[in-house]
Amino acid sequence: MLDIEQIHNKFFQDVLSETANAATFLKVALPETVQSRLDLTAITFDPTTYISEEYKSSFSDMVMKCRTKSEQLPVDVYFLLEHKSYQDHDVLLQLLRYKYLMWRKDREEKKPLRIIIALVFYHGKGEWQLPTQFIEQFPLIEEIKPFLLNFTYVLFDTNAWDWQAESSQPLRENIYLLSAMLLMKAAFNKDMQLVRQVFQLWHQMGFIHQKERLIFLLIYITATQDIPAPLLKEILEESKLKGEEVMPTLAQRWIDEGMQQGMQQGMQQGMQQALMMLLSTRFKLNENEKQLISKIVEPKKLAQALKLVVTAKTKKEILQSLQTAVR
Numbered sequence: 001m002l003d004i005e006q007i008h009n010k011f012f013q014d015v016l017s018e019t020a021n022a023a024t025f026l027k028v029a030l031p032e033t034v035q036s037r038l039d040l041t042a043i044t045f046d047p048t049t050y051i052s053e054e055y056k057s058s059f060s061d062m063v064m065k066c067r068t069k070s071e072q073l074p075v076d077v078y079f080l081l082e083h084k085s086y087q088d089h090d091v092l093l094q095l096l097r098y099k100y101l102m103w104r105k106d107r108e109e110k111k112p113l114r115i116i117i118a119l120v121f122y123h124g125k126g127e128w129q130l131p132t133q134f135i136e137q138f139p140l141i142e143e144i145k146p147f148l149l150n151f152t153y154v155l156f157d158t159n160a161w162d163w164q165a166e167s168s169q170p171l172r173e174n175i176y177l178l179s180a181m182l183l184m185k186a187a188f189n190k191d192m193q194l195v196r197q198v199f200q201l202w203h204q205m206g207f208i209h210q211k212e213r214l215i216f217l218l219i220y221i222t223a224t225q226d227i228p229a230p231l232l233k234e235i236l237e238e239s240k241l242k243g244e245e246v247m248p249t250l251a252q253r254w255i256d257e258g259m260q261q262g263m264q265q266g267m268q269q270g271m272q273q274a275l276m277m278l279l280s281t282r283f284k285l286n287e288n289e290k291q292l293i294s295k296i297v298e299p300k301k302l303a304q305a306l307k308l309v310v311t312a313k314t315k316k317e318i319l320q321s322l323q324t325a326v327r
Contacts (some may be wrong), residue, residue: 012184016062021176025181044066076116079121127157183217
């Protein structure tokens with residue numbers, strides 16, 4: 001089953017993999033002096049297969065490329081998805097390593113070294129406190145600093161981001177991307193008030209008709225917020241969204257993902273974990289109930305219980321269906 005870091009990483013990659021979303025994000029994240037020189041209408045994605053295995057888990061593996069408006073030089077824009085709730089003191093070294101791998105590939109292919117702008121997207125607890133320039137790590141006098149390597153990364157810190165400011169206007173024209181970024185902003189701080197605002201935006205902007213994207217965002221909410229299904233339905237309906245239409249589809253998607261994870265991890269263990277996750281989301285589970293589920297060894301019983309998650313009104317119905325399978 002995906003851990004919370006993988007959930008954040010996959011969510012952000014899925015959203016930013018659409019060129020329209022990528023272009024909108026760059027308009028908001030990059031300084032005006034930089035983005036005004038770039039042609040963001042023709043973004044392409046660069047492969048990152050040359051990234052070493054050692055560093056793959058630390059990066060989003062997303063490299064975008066566009067051209068400047070005048071010089072027509074390719075500019076690779078690198079995004080690091082920072083999804084930890086603490087300040088990562090290795091971020092500058094990680095970015096330097098990534099840049100080096102890209103430049104080494106250029107040399108091996110006898111190409112000019114590319115221009116690389118690094119961006120760090122951070123949405124952990126508390127504002128980012130680390131330096132954004134490589135040279136700021138060295139407590140040296142000014143006369144020595146010119147001899148040291150230096151580069152700056154662009155920081156997008158959701159804690160300091162005012163999504164209602166004029167600078168965020170491009171996002172208000174892309175409700176899907178805006179919702180995704182707001183939900184990431186809310187994730188670590190468990191900000192249910194912000195989640196409620198997102199639901200209200202969906203109603204105001206007519207986003208409720210984009211059901212597939214709505215379900216995608218709801219799955220992220222349930223994976224990152226401690227919110228039982230009944231409360232989720234209540235909040236949906238408060239925002240004039242029809243919970244009775246959305247919830248069955250969402251529940252079925254949970255089951256499908258849980259079953260798929262079960263196939264990938266080993267049927268019995270994966271299905272046990274999926275059932276615990278889904279029941280915890282809907283009803284909450286105590287330790288004794290978790291122990292009960294962990295003793296179930298029959299895939300058919302587990303599959304039956306997973307299907308009951310959609311229709312059962314109480315967790316007792318589901319747990320009782322498992323009783324005869326305990327060894």
